[in-house]
Amino acid sequence: MHYVIIGAGAVGGTIGGRLHQHGHRVTLVARGAQLAALRDAGLRLATPVAEHQLAVPVVAGPAELELTPDCTLILTVKSQDTVAALDTWADVPVRGGGVAGDRLPLVCAQNGVANEPAALRRFAQVYAACVWLPATYLAAGTVAAQGHPYSGQLQLGRYPEPDPPGPALEQLAADLTGSAVAASVRPDPMRWKYGKLLANLANGLDALFDERDPELLTQVRDEGAAVLRAAGTPHTTRAEEAAERGDRVELRPVAGQRRAGSSTRQSLARGAGSVEVDYLNGEIVLLGRRHGVETPANLAVQRAVRRAVHDGTAPGQFPVAEFRAILAASDS
Numbered sequence: 001m002h003y004v005i006i007g008a009g010a011v012g013g014t015i016g017g018r019l020h021q022h023g024h025r026v027t028l029v030a031r032g033a034q035l036a037a038l039r040d041a042g043l044r045l046a047t048p049v050a051e052h053q054l055a056v057p058v059v060a061g062p063a064e065l066e067l068t069p070d071c072t073l074i075l076t077v078k079s080q081d082t083v084a085a086l087d088t089w090a091d092v093p094v095r096g097g098g099v100a101g102d103r104l105p106l107v108c109a110q111n112g113v114a115n116e117p118a119a120l121r122r123f124a125q126v127y128a129a130c131v132w133l134p135a136t137y138l139a140a141g142t143v144a145a146q147g148h149p150y151s152g153q154l155q156l157g158r159y160p161e162p163d164p165p166g167p168a169l170e171q172l173a174a175d176l177t178g179s180a181v182a183a184s185v186r187p188d189p190m191r192w193k194y195g196k197l198l199a200n201l202a203n204g205l206d207a208l209f210d211e212r213d214p215e216l217l218t219q220v221r222d223e224g225a226a227v228l229r230a231a232g233t234p235h236t237t238r239a240e241e242a243a244e245r246g247d248r249v250e251l252r253p254v255a256g257q258r259r260a261g262s263s264t265r266q267s268l269a270r271g272a273g274s275v276e277v278d279y280l281n282g283e284i285v286l287l288g289r290r291h292g293v294e295t296p297a298n299l300a301v302q303r304a305v306r307r308a309v310h311d312g313t314a315p316g317q318f319p320v321a322e323f324r325a326i327l328a329a330s331d332s
């Protein structure tokens with residue numbers, strides 16, 4: 001199997017680096033400074049117990065890579081970049097005939113629940129992966145993965161459910177687990193992804209404020225749960241997720257590094273220009289509107305994070321009074 005990891009940030013870099021480190025064929029797809037650094041010096045993957053310098057092949061896009069029938073595409077870009085990535089890859093010819101969208105499996109290893117339906121417009125074989133993988137993009141070419149002894153945990157399954165998973169997925173789960181990323185094949189991956197969506201509603205708050213406001217956090221999660229109830233959408237519980245993780249993925253310090261917070265906070269910190277909030281708190285807002293449930297706290301988080309991106313606000317520094325005003329306006 002040749003794993004093509006589209007998006008070489010913290011999650012893509014860790015998954016790709018771990019697979020490469022354990023002898024699997026991997027190509028990373030990167031852009032900008034990350035591409036230049038990876039081409040120049042390879043990937044530096046720091047873990048709680050070691051630092052690995054990995055010469056993982058990297059490309060800028062399909063023009064530099066021949067797709068073959070043994071390729072599995074793993075999408076690890078942020079949700080707001082999914083459609084562009086699908087546009088780039090779906091029509092790429094595969095050696096022997098046909099194009100990627102018809103011939104190759106595509107795994108959505110991303111936060112949120114909007115990627116799989118988008119992928120299904122362009123790819124016939126779509127898989128959902130619920131990813132719990134605490135990692136930090138430290139600098140171009142350098143990623144720290146804080147999970148130990150496994151760097152992360154994935155629940156994988158076919159999309160739409162309950163189609164049978166297929167050999168590519170079984171193989172991926174085995175290869176990941178053998179590469180320090182614990183993975184299991186499930187009949188209900190979207191149930192896991194909706195559960196994770198509720199957890200990820202904290203990402204925006206973590207990006208906005210240094211101090212955690214437990215009431216606000218409860219409010220965004222309660223709204224999320226109410227919306228999923230109204231929609232009749234099953235989701236895993238936090239207890240179920242914690243039990244599943246067990247002691248397989250313990251958070252441990254990586255020498256000299258402090259965890260840089262949620263992926264949304266990290267995007268804001270590096271001035272990424274866009275963040276995933278429309279697909280996290282914004283997904284709850286969308287579902288609330290569809291199902292007649294008010295979601296003022298999630299709407300306020302979505303609006304405030306978008307404003308922080310627009311204004312270039314540093315992570316944690318969003319003025320509380322301004323947030324309260326946005327919340328009051330969202331509540332009316």
Ligand SMILES: CC(C)(CO)C(=O)C(=O)O
Nearest residue numbers: 131132133134135262263
């Ligand atoms: C909680 C975590 C780190 C797990 O992967 C995550 O999903 C995120 O920060 O977006």
